[in-house]
Amino acid sequence: MKPLPSLDVLRTFLVVAQKLNFTRAADTLNVTQGAVSRQIAGLEAHLGYALFTRQARGLALTHHGALLVAPLQQAFAQIGDALAKGGAQSGILRVKCPTCAMRWVLPRVIRLQNERPDLVVEVTASVSHGVDFGAEQFDAAIVFGDAPSLKGLTVHHLFDEVLTPVCAPELWKPRKSVAPTPDDLAGKTLLHPTRDRRDWLLWLGAYGYAGLPSTKAQHFDTLDLAISSAMQGLGVTIGDVSLIEEDLRARRVIAPFPLRVASGAAYYLVYPERPAPSQALQQFAQWLDGEARTTRETPGSQTSGREH
Structure with missing residues (x-):
């Protein structure tokens, strides 16, 4: 008897079956489209039959794939009920x-x-x-x-999420008697907590800047990684002032600009x-x-x- 696929892989299958699109499923699962595609390909290889047909506008469940959806949804629900009961007792x-x-x-x-x-x-x-x-x-x-x-x-x-640039104290040398502007970021490495750079662009847009003031950049998958890198003096990140209030108070990072922008x-x-x-x-x-x-x-x- 074959070993059962992992619950993570089966969960990925159910999300793809709901979205019928690898990209939208990846957004829901917060992983890459390639990771979703590889999990489905591995599951199909393990089972020995196709679960989806690839079409011009997305995916469609095969007969075998459609037969799996309801039983797996029921199985996940039963697992959830069992664990909920155990958690309540614990x-x-x-x-x-x-x-x-x-x-x-x-x-x-x-x-x-x-x-x-x-x-x-x-x-x-x-x-x-x-x-x-x-x-x-x-x-x-x-x-x-x-x-x-x-x-x-x-x-x-x-x-609410409220954004402002932050960096290690030693990385920022303020100009005397002159308020900082985004021009002061020129030449510095900008740390991006999102691949699309939307947080930086939103904050800069509030200053009237249409683009980035520096071509030096590093990208991260999470805000936490970007903030940790900023604390090490590796660059300037955009951060949520509520999440880093303790770091600001302890001066592990500083917020050189007075402007705070709510992201929505x-x-x-x-x-x-x-x-x-x-x-x-x-x-x-x-x-x-x-x-x-x-x-x-x-x-x-x-x-x-x-x-x-």
Whole structure:
């Protein structure tokens, strides 16, 4: 008997079956299109039959592929129910968190654990900015992006993303009695937390700049990696002032420009309305709301300077 494919590969198949497009499936899974294509090709080779036919406008399920969808969806649902029951009995809150938000979340959760040892919170970092409670075994998640509109979710707005350039103190030599402008970034390495450079372009656009002031650049898959590189003095990154408030306070990085620009995206705590949230989850949500309120009220966490 052949060994079973991994749950990750089967989950990828279900997403592709829903989207019928490798690129859109990759966006949902927050991986590359090539990675999705390789997983599907490997699964087809393992099973010995094709799951999709390639067409000019996308994909179509084969007869064999279509037969797999409903049983696999049911299997994932059953696994989710079993793990949810086990998690409820263990008393552990399982929270998914995007890596970019871990700078803000993890120190606070550790402090909570020290203050409330009876409230056990297990945070799992992920490059994904969303969550699928039907397929992923979490009690709650911190998600990033537009306001979640999925039915059946309780949503707590934590704080908005507010962008400004940051770098190591030794990398920035301010000009005396002269306010900094994006021209001061010429010749410096710009660290990009997104492949499309949208964060830098949004902030520069608020200054009236249509392009990048420097041709030197490095790209990263996550904001956390870009910020870590900036702390090492490797360049200037665009950062969310709420996520790096502790780093700014400790002067591990500095924010040389007064302009802060809201991107329109935000961080949210979400969890299913049903089954009813446990008392532990309600307490955690209330506590996290309080932490986020403090962050929102911190000077510099809101937009300032010119409007964009």
